[in-house]
Amino acid sequence: MSFMWTVASLVIALVVVSISHWLYRWSNTKPKCIGKLPPGSMGFPIIGETIHFFKPYGFYEIPPFLKKRLLRYGPLFRTNIFCSKTVFSTEPDVIFEIFRQENKSFALGYPDMFVKVLGKDNLFFKPGDIHKHLKQITQHLLGAESLKQKMIGNMDQEIRNHLRLKASESRFDVKDTVLNMVVASMTSMARREAIDVIKDVLTRRKESKEKHGDFVDTMLEDLEKENTIFDQGSAISLIFSILVVAKEGVPNITSIAVKFLSQNPKALAELKREHKAILRNRKDKGGVSWEEYRHSMSFTNMVISESLRLANLSPVMFRKALRDVEIKGKNIRYTIPAGWIVAVVPAMVHFDEATYENPLEFNPWRWEGKEMIWGSKTFMVFGGGVRLCVGAEFARLHIALFLHHLVTTYDFSLVQDCELIRTPFLHFTKGLLLNISESSK
Ligand code: HEM
Ligand SMILES: *[C@@H]1O[C@H](CO)[C@@H](O)[C@H](O)[C@H]1NC(C)=O
Ligand SMILES: *[C@@H]1O[C@H](CO)[C@@H](O)[C@H](O)[C@H]1NC(C)=O
Ligand SMILES: *[C@@H]1O[C@H](CO)[C@@H](O)[C@H](O)[C@H]1NC(C)=O
Secondary structure, three states: HHHHHHHHHHHHHHHHHHHHHHHHHOOOOOOOOOOOOEEEEEOOOOOOOOOHOOOOEOOOOOOOHHHHHHHHHOOOOEEOOOEEEEEEOOOOHHHHHHHHOOOEEEEEOHHHHHHHHHHOOOOOHHOOHHHHHHHHHHHHHHOOOHHHHHHHHHHHHHHHHHHHHHHOOOOEEEHHHHHHHHHHHHHHHHHHHHHHHHHHHHHHHHOOOOOOOHHHHHHHHHHHHOOOOHHHHHHHHHHHHHHHHHHHHHHHHHHHHHHHHHHHHHHHHHHHHHHHHHHHOOOOOOOOOOHHHOOOOOOHHHHHHHHHHOOOOOOOOEEEEOOOEEEEEEOOOEOOOOOEEEEEEOOOOOHHOOOOOOOOOHHHHHHHOOOOOOOOEEOOOOOHHHOOOOOHHHHHHHHHHHHHHHHEEEEEEEOOOOOEEEEOEEEEEOOOEEEEEOOOO
């Protein structure tokens, strides 16, 4: 009997020793690269620190996950989330460089659960050359020239129609309504533009068999290599991929802009002044023109930038190191090993006192006289590098047109403020509700 006990104790001791050894190895993982890993802890086996990463926090708070680790390890630290060895970076210079190194040292590296949200087949997950070509086509569809020449009229019309309908119902949820507006604008773009343009260019090019040495040639070759032809189906899936991304951001940021304006009478008054002046100077009875958007909406644009800064709709972006990459810190060099995930958090820059005085205050005037360059080191709400959001101008134009019609045509008041929570992605536990009626004046 005592022999059995001895054996049992030995076995238990062995199990305990090997588990602790495994745990020790886990939290002190030494990869095969040469160089020094950033400091940090790998948390529990398999789940790592994922649970802490998703811990909810308030709109104006620094994520508790980051706060704790920034204090302990500094602005570059290692961890394990989503079963992946990950390095977090919160410094503007480092983030900017990581964006710049897309497809050289880093490539898009979103964890599966994020990929699922946008659809596994979303064309923007494609790397390298295919991404480059898609990006060019998309820029063509969504860039300033196309917005100005083709889309602004339709967008304006959809926004006016939807607002008129809502005024007849006297109350509306801003997020849901803007979502319908965006879908309507995008659908009409898809119908009128994309399919025909893309099909046209590509069929003509294929039939002519001529080589132009430009991206269309390369894309045709790429796609033929993979035995797919960029046909109508591909054009539709491109539009669909864009639509899925577009639907994500604009409704939320519009709600947040309206929320801030409703709570800041001074800013709302200034915004109204700007838009009434536009109406006074408008010669025809048509909608908002591109010139008005570009040259007569400077305060509106300040409101939009400020809302984007505080909202941080993309609180974390993911890349994967394609090779061992050395990151230089203040007095130290760290190595991010090949295959590791890099999570960048520009939100920390947008909430940084050194860059934005009283960072938690909604203050559109802070943008006065500043050149608004998105993708710059201090303003990365639309990401940066070659992955820079291709819908940035679309989004800003849509918000501007919405605000224009809301403040020039209607009286409105806040019925229900939205309730926001970050996990770290923004969630509306309650939507923003407005009372709305045709303006008496
Ligand atoms: C307020 C609204 C928006 C915000 C804050 C936003 C933010 C972003 C960010 C941060 C990225 C880069 C992601 C990364 O590098 O990992 C991105 C990419 C992208 N965005 Fe937006 N976006 C917004 C609206 C839109 C709209 C309206 C569209 C389309 C009409 C759009 C289309 C895209 C596309 C296609 C990409 C992928 C670009 C690429 O991979 O090259 N976005 N967006
Ligand atoms: C990076 O881009 C180049 C040229 O665009 C391409 O040839 C290469 O395959 C890409 N590499 C990766 C890892 O995507
Ligand atoms: C909103 O409108 C309803 C009637 O349509 C009215 O009873 C209510 O007091 C209004 N609320 C606000 C906050 O203006
Ligand atoms: C917008 O809000 C919805 C509703 O809470 C949320 O599911 C979605 O992830 C948000 N999108 C962004 C980009 O913040």
